[in-house]
Amino acid sequence: MGLLVEGRWRDQWYDTASTGGAFQRPATQFRSKITADGPFTPDPSRYHLYVSWACPWAHRTLIYRKLKGLEDTIGVTYVEPLMLENGWTLAEGADPVNGARFLWQVYAKAEPSYTGRVSVPVLWDREKQTIVNNESAEIIRMLDAWPGARGPLLQPPELAGEIDALNDMIYPAINNGVYRAGFATSQAAYEEAFDQLFSALDTLEERLKSSAFLLGDRPTEADWRLFTTLIRFDAVYVGHFKCNLRRIADYPELWDFTRALYQATGIAETVRLDQIKTHYYGSHRTINPTGIIPKGPDLDLAAPTRRRAG
Template identity: 45%
Template sequence: MKRGGEYARDSRYLTTRITADGRDGFPVEPGRYRLVVSRACPWASRAVIVRRLLGLEQALPMAIAGPTHDQRSWTFDLDPGGRDPVLGIERLQDAYFARDPGYDRGITVPAIVDVPTGEVVTNDYAQITIDMSLEWTAYHREGAPALYPPALRPEIDAVNETVYGDVNNGVYRAGFSGSQESYAAAYERLFNRLDLLSRRLEGSRYLVGDTITEADVRLFTTLVRFDAVYHGHFKCNRQKLSEMPVLWAYARDLFQTPGFGDTVDFDHIKRHYYMVHRDINPTGIVPEGPDLSNWLTPHDRAALGGRPFGDGKPPEAVAPDEAVPAGHTPLP
């Protein structure tokens, strides 16, 4: 928390990279690493979506932590015996302490763990998805989209910077504000940016260019949580997403695109925010609503043109062992 009650995110990440040439000591090797995520977390959800869009499921296996955690860290309570079957650990913090016994920063997801050593390589979520696009190309599926194409990178980076500051992190700055003044500033900044994004998307199906890019993934993971969590829990309540016509149609378009909605677990999302943030929701009661069936209603965004996967094709159906549990999300 900054002076004046403004929320400040701890951004001290492990920035070691996994690269095709191994220049940081960690070369791209299929099956060597384990991507640890929670479907509740928007930052981890980016990695889940990008991994699926690019077809890296076999090359980069995934561990899914449960939706809640305590002060110590995320736990593998979804797995038999409460342990990840590959890493053999109960808590993600064990992999962080294997890397650095004195580690004193956030135990965050996504994190990529080196299976042979059991050590976290990186939790630098922004770089993780970029490197999936640029460094893991040898293992992309046939027809994988270009999520970070060279010609569009400057524009994607510029959009991502504003979306991160005003929207992705903006909802947290509103929700965790420690004063009325800091909350009001965060609230205004958030909705001003959403209004600008609405105008940008009125005549364009996607944020940058005519195909899905990294920019769309980063905005989507906040929008998909908006009505279920941020509108009430974080007091971002000028409007629901479903009351913002352009952004609502844009979000539904993405949700109904293979690789997006089929990775979303609304049950985990709601349980995480409402049960973990006891300073905001002391009772830990998880709301029954909202009705989520509206995510499957027609969006009519195809009339704007654009090709979701460019010259490629959609990913295949989700593997059974990675499917979102029945009843946790409307199936697109």
């Protein structure tokens, strides 16, 4: 874990001492858009994703790349699961675009004086040799609206307001809430995040009693953004991040919902629980100093569901 400071790498954990023990996620900095009339146009084979199998934010982009049929349009490079003193690392020969061994080298190439965290996903422009965007919420919307992309929009205009409202609730309490609990360094900060997390999960459990998915009978962006946290919850967040009031498997509706999305065509191919557990338990040595990776849990994600996600 680390960051770049004016283009120089530093192995440095998050500073929670200045925030009363609370984890605060820094904002992403590369926020350009791919548009038909801008400097970044949606040309075939021009763009490349750097992702981690382990990261829930990067997982969103892998799901969209799969659902929208963009695997031949947008290339992908996977970082290694362990993120230690050099941050996200690439195996030798794994990066056909920049030949990088560390993701911070990709950031430094895009902005030699960059200061900030080095995160995935990264959407790279082969033509301009720079990072277009490293904010997953924006990347998935670009993929959703990509010319010739498969299937209906996952953020249809008629549901845009409701999707944004759900995202605004789910992101701080659940998507980032597990990190706020897991990375907290004070009891008060941990308990605040913990309580908000399970309150939000309880709310969604009730919602799903009367709806197949969050906004009706088919998944939208809000469902997929939630899914990448839920699929990691019982394997990692319950134990590693101390989010142990209940498992997702203890919520009948949320567990059925999670399995239904997992069973949607092609989605299981984007889920690597081995890499997920290796990353969290092996990388976060301030939380798990031994680096021992648990063998369990045994999750039956293929069990029949009441829902159908496609």
